[in-house]
Amino acid sequence: MKEKQLLMIPGPTPVPPSVLKSMAAPMINHRGTEYAGLQREILRKLKLVFQTDNEVIIFPASGTGGLESVVTNLLSPGDRVLSLTIGVFGDRFARIAETFGAEVERMAFEWGQPADAGMLEERLSRPDADRIKAVLVTHNETSTGVVNDMEAIAGAVRSHSALLLVDAISGLIAMDLPVDRLGLDAVVAGSQKAFMIPPGLTFAALSPRALEASKTARMPRYYWDFGMMLKSMAKDQTPYTPAVSLLYALDEALRLIEAETMPRSFARHQVLGEMTRRAMEALGMDLFAREGCRSNSVTAVRAPSGLDMKAFRKLLRERYNVVLGGGQQKLESEIFRIGHLGFSGPFDIIGTVAAIEMALAEMGVPAALGQGVQAAQKELMKVGASL
Amino acid sequence: MKEKQLLMIPGPTPVPPSVLKSMAAPMINHRGTEYAGLQREILRKLKLVFQTDNEVIIFPASGTGGLESVVTNLLSPGDRVLSLTIGVFGDRFARIAETFGAEVERMAFEWGQPADAGMLEERLSRPDADRIKAVLVTHNETSTGVVNDMEAIAGAVRSHSALLLVDAISGLIAMDLPVDRLGLDAVVAGSQKAFMIPPGLTFAALSPRALEASKTARMPRYYWDFGMMLKSMAKDQTPYTPAVSLLYALDEALRLIEAETMPRSFARHQVLGEMTRRAMEALGMDLFAREGCRSNSVTAVRAPSGLDMKAFRKLLRERYNVVLGGGQQKLESEIFRIGHLGFSGPFDIIGTVAAIEMALAEMGVPAALGQGVQAAQKELMKVGASL
Numbered sequence: 001m002k003e004k005q006l007l008m009i010p011g012p013t014p015v016p017p018s019v020l021k022s023m024a025a026p027m028i029n030h031r032g033t034e035y036a037g038l039q040r041e042i043l044r045k046l047k048l049v050f051q052t053d054n055e056v057i058i059f060p061a062s063g064t065g066g067l068e069s070v071v072t073n074l075l076s077p078g079d080r081v082l083s084l085t086i087g088v089f090g091d092r093f094a095r096i097a098e099t100f101g102a103e104v105e106r107m108a109f110e111w112g113q114p115a116d117a118g119m120l121e122e123r124l125s126r127p128d129a130d131r132i133k134a135v136l137v138t139h140n141e142t143s144t145g146v147v148n149d150m151e152a153i154a155g156a157v158r159s160h161s162a163l164l165l166v167d168a169i170s171g172l173i174a175m176d177l178p179v180d181r182l183g184l185d186a187v188v189a190g191s192q193k194a195f196m197i198p199p200g201l202t203f204a205a206l207s208p209r210a211l212e213a214s215k216t217a218r219m220p221r222y223y224w225d226f227g228m229m230l231k232s233m234a235k236d237q238t239p240y241t242p243a244v245s246l247l248y249a250l251d252e253a254l255r256l257i258e259a260e261t262m263p264r265s266f267a268r269h270q271v272l273g274e275m276t277r278r279a280m281e282a283l284g285m286d287l288f289a290r291e292g293c294r295s296n297s298v299t300a301v302r303a304p305s306g307l308d309m310k311a312f313r314k315l316l317r318e319r320y321n322v323v324l325g326g327g328q329q330k331l332e333s334e335i336f337r338i339g340h341l342g343f344s345g346p347f348d349i350i351g352t353v354a355a356i357e358m359a360l361a362e363m364g365v366p367a368a369l370g371q372g373v374q375a376a377q378k379e380l381m382k383v384g385a386s387l
Numbered sequence: 388m389k390e391k392q393l394l395m396i397p398g399p400t401p402v403p404p405s406v407l408k409s410m411a412a413p414m415i416n417h418r419g420t421e422y423a424g425l426q427r428e429i430l431r432k433l434k435l436v437f438q439t440d441n442e443v444i445i446f447p448a449s450g451t452g453g454l455e456s457v458v459t460n461l462l463s464p465g466d467r468v469l470s471l472t473i474g475v476f477g478d479r480f481a482r483i484a485e486t487f488g489a490e491v492e493r494m495a496f497e498w499g500q501p502a503d504a505g506m507l508e509e510r511l512s513r514p515d516a517d518r519i520k521a522v523l524v525t526h527n528e529t530s531t532g533v534v535n536d537m538e539a540i541a542g543a544v545r546s547h548s549a550l551l552l553v554d555a556i557s558g559l560i561a562m563d564l565p566v567d568r569l570g571l572d573a574v575v576a577g578s579q580k581a582f583m584i585p586p587g588l589t590f591a592a593l594s595p596r597a598l599e600a601s602k603t604a605r606m607p608r609y610y611w612d613f614g615m616m617l618k619s620m621a622k623d624q625t626p627y628t629p630a631v632s633l634l635y636a637l638d639e640a641l642r643l644i645e646a647e648t649m650p651r652s653f654a655r656h657q658v659l660g661e662m663t664r665r666a667m668e669a670l671g672m673d674l675f676a677r678e679g680c681r682s683n684s685v686t687a688v689r690a691p692s693g694l695d696m697k698a699f700r701k702l703l704r705e706r707y708n709v710v711l712g713g714g715q716q717k718l719e720s721e722i723f724r725i726g727h728l729g730f731s732g733p734f735d736i737i738g739t740v741a742a743i744e745m746a747l748a749e750m751g752v753p754a755a756l757g758q759g760v761q762a763a764q765k766e767l768m769k770v771g772a773s774l
Contacts, residue, residue: 003413012414012631023632024407026390027399027585029710060449060587061610064627068610099609192628198414200447200587200630220607222486223448223455240451241579243587244399245410245632323416 002321008352009325010142010170010298012192012199013342015249019197022252023245030244036236038251043233045254049172049195049262050187050205052179057229058250059202060243063169063190066202068096069224070165070186074210076218077101079133082123082162084115084153088143088328093136093167100219105132111144111331112300114293117152124160134163139187140171143328145289145300145337147175154182163213169193169202173257174269174297174341185210194265194297196256196342197249268387269296272340272349275376279353280338282375283360283367288335297341298325302334304365309333312359319362320355346380346387389708395739396712397529397557397685399579399586400729402636406584409639410632417631423623425638430620432641436559436582436649437574437592439566444616445637446589447630450556450577453589455483456611457552457573461597463605464488466520469510469549471502471540475530475715480523480554487606492519498531498718499687501680504539511547521550526574527558530715532676532687532724534562541569550600556580556589560644561656561684561728572597581652581684583643583729584636655774656683659727659736662763666740667725669762670747670754675722684728685712689721691752696720699746706749707742733767733774 007014028034046056059065071093075081081102083094086109098104107123109115115137123129135157140147150166157164163185168177172187173194179187185207192199206214206226214226222228223240232239257265273296277287280301288300303309309326313336316322325337340349353372360367394401415421433443446452458480462468468489470481473496485491494510496502502524510516522544527534537553544551550572555564559574560581566574572594579586593601593613601613609615610627619626644652660683664674667688675687690696696713700723703709712724727736740759747754 005413005415007414007416009416009418012417012628015414015632020411020413023410023585026392026407027394027402027579028392029394029396029712030399030586031396031713032704032710060447061452062447062627062630065448065610096609100607190628192414192631198410198630198632199417199628200633220487222483223452240449241399241577241586243449243585243630243633244579245402245585245636246587246630249632317419323419325416326418 004321006322006348006351008338008340008348009323010337010339010341013196013339013344015198016196016253016256016343018256019249019252022248025248027244030242031237038247039236042247042251042254045258046203049254049257050179051177051262052205054179054205054207055211055230056203056205057226057233058242059224060200061202062199063188063202064092065224066188066190066204067093067167069221070188070204071097071102072100072219072221072224073214073226074163074165074186074217075100075102075134078103080105080131081134081136082107082132083136084120085109086113086115086138086144086146086148087111087141089141089167090138093138097136112146112288113290114146114148115153117149117156120153121156124156124162129160132160132162134165136165137167139166139168139177140175140295140297142170142298143331145295145298146293147171147295149293150177150182154184158183163210170297170341173262173265176266179205183207191246191250194342195250196253197246200243200246201250269341271380271383271387272296272344272346273299275346275349275379276338276340278375278379279349279372283357283372297339299338299340300335301338303336307363307365309336312336312363315359315362316355320358322352322355350376391708393709393735393738395725395727395735396710397724397726397728400583400726400731402585403583403640403643403730405643406636406639409635412635414631417629418624425634426623429634429638429641432645433590436641436644437566438564438568438649439592441566441592441594442598442617443590443592444613444620446611447587448589449586450575450589451479452611453575453577453591454480454554456608457575457591458484458489459487459606459608459611460601460613461550461552461573461604462487462489462521465490467492467518468521468523469494469519470523471507472496473500473502473525473531473533473535474498474528476528476554477525480525484523499533499675500677501533501535502540504536504543507540508543511543511549516547519547519549521552523552524554526553526555526564527562527682527684529557529685530718532682532685533680534558534682536680537564537569541571545570550597557684557728560649560652563653566592570594578633578637581729582637583640584633587630587633588637656728658767658770658774659683659731659733660686662733662736662766663725663727665762665766666736666759670744670759684726686725686727687722688725690723694750694752696723699723699750702746702749703742707745709739709742737763
């Protein structure tokens with residue numbers, strides 16, 4: 001039965017029934033009072049999930065658009081930018097800055113490793129560091145399953161004047177990112193991740209320092225212009241038509257998240273991550289991310305040597321209706337990825353692990369059926385409360 | 388009953404039940420085969436509504452983003468652009484080009500009037516006209532209810548080397564715009580208009596000449612980059628996560644449009660436009676758009692002198708649950724606008740006219756109840772077939 005699919009990719013993530021249902025409501029006038037109330041309520045709840053009192057704005061766009069918005073509003077052509085990249089999405093953030101004329105200095109770390117805050121601190125203490133206008137960093141690198149230590153990175157940037165711009169698209173809500181406490185200047189998120197709604201919305205939380213910088217930054221922007229957006233938002237509107245049905249979905253999903261509470265959301269993702277990691281290890285597979293920086297949104301698993309990754313994922317998809325993510329770019333034949341963020345529960349993990357066991361067995365990889373499941377069960381049983 | 392609202396604004400337009408329902412389907416992997424099939428089928432149908440064999444691309448964004456995409460992909464900073472503006476949205480198109488460094492020459496026409504193709508032809512025949520790289524024009528100006536004569540404008544540009552870039556956001560599908568026959572180089576549309584789906588998608592149809600120009604154009608773009616998009620689309624994917632639920636809606640709405648057929652869609656919008664125009668005139672009100680260029684998507688009506696426009700629209704909204712558009716910018720207290728595009732039928736018009744009659748009477752404007760309705764009925768009865 002097709003609809004019984006386990007969609008275990010790091011976004012788009014499954015959407016809860018009440019959120020799917022919310023999108024079937026009729027359109028409303030986006031210049032009217034009903035819309036104004038909807039937008040105000042959404043912004044209140046968005047501040048909760050960003051853990052911020054900063055301005056949060058919404059663009060009808062994919063997350064990549066959110067990244068482009070913070071680059072173009074906060075920087076000028078020729079600005080020196082330090083880019084910490086640990087995978088595909090860190091590279092993308094850097095390329096966007098380059099495209100618009102920033103002078104990008106890359107501090108690239110081996111894939112599977114997090115950014116080294118000590119090296120960052122050292123770099124920022126060199127005499128020529130005062131030229132650095134912004135540091136770009138990925139909170140959770142979706143391509144490698146690595147979460148950066150944002151506390152340490154924010155600490156390293158704190159005594160420097162650079163703005164800290166964070167791609168938190170696949171991390172926010174799944175893992176604790178206290179935006180205000182860490183003093184993050186721009187934090188971008190996307191709807192199709194732990195927000196549990198379909199793709200098509202991106203968000204940016206902007207510190208007063210970021211808003212100040214946007215007033216003099218000279219990269220060209222119109223669609224992404226913060227000034228125009230904030231002016232319109234002050235009247236409970238948007239400068240151009242908002243994505244109304246996705247906002248209905250957002251309102252409902254944020255209601256669910258507020259009811260769960262953020263600490264319980266982090267704890268649930270932590271358990272799902274542990275269950276997945278222990279299960280894969282029990283099946284004799286290595287995790288791609290180094291110990292100590294493993295993401296609770298997505299787990300990257302090194303394929304057993306000789307396993308045909310394409311055939312493996314195809315078997316899972318076609319026979320068991322379980323969809324995993326593949327490796328991106330140079331990791332295509334090295335890893336597979338299990339998404340466990342958003343509307344994801346322990347039995348999604350157990351089913352997925354069981355399917356992986358069966359697929360491995362069918363492809364001739366020695367793996368005892370039930371061994372991974374058992375490891376996941378043990379993790380779940382450690383938890384004193386229901387998820 | 389709130390859900391019985393008549394939403395008569397020029398977008399977002401009402402969404403048919405089957406389209407609303409389509410969005411409640413679960414997410415799928417946007418890198419998988421099921422998505423690939425969906426995207427291929429959507430592109431086939433999109434070409435029908437654009438009446439083109441050109442490439443058509445889809446961005447998760449509002450229509451303004453589509454305009455930004457054609458500007459930034461087809462032009463370089465310093466390029467001379469001739470902008471025909473007849474209202475708010477023509478001004479927006481011009482401002483986007485300016486923002487990214489084009490040298491914009493405005494040919495502005497009085498609001499309520501269409502662009503004059505003769506003046507355009509004359510301008511393009513002057514000796515310095517070879518510097519003009521592109522002509523920007525609005526197909527249907529939503530703010531004034533004026534539709535431009537695209538046949539004449541395309542004719543005037545044809546013998547010149549300039550690219551013709553068209554904002555057809557509120558016109559496409561409602562009024563005939565044969566993209567290939569007219570040789571339009573870039574045509575932008577948006578989902579929340581006659582496409583009958585919620586806001587959040589924008590489309591651009593691109594001629595081979597436009598695609599050629601995009602290879603050397605130097606305005607910065609990443610999110611909007613045509614090259615990256617087309618490369619990804621050749622593999623039935625997109626460079627970043629597509630707005631899956633809105634694509635479900637698009638697929639279903641295009642199915643409805645294909646079943647209605649484009650000629651019958653144009654004819655229906657023509658009847659709805661005529662019904663509205665005749666009804667307003669029968670109530671003694673003037674149409675804002677000049678005779679001969681009146682839009683079948685939206686009708687702008689000059690308010691009777693002394694009528695408090697805000698109170699009038701509020702009364703309609705709160706007492707009769709009928710939502711009209713207001714005037715934009717300098718037209719705020721001069722006009723109101725009736726949207727009649729997309730999922731709109733004759734009894735939406737009749738109900739709206741009846742509500743306007745009652746609201747006018749309640750506000751002390753002399754208008755015989757039923758007089759506008761009668762004029763609308765007469766128009767509808769002229770039509771030999773059902774709409």
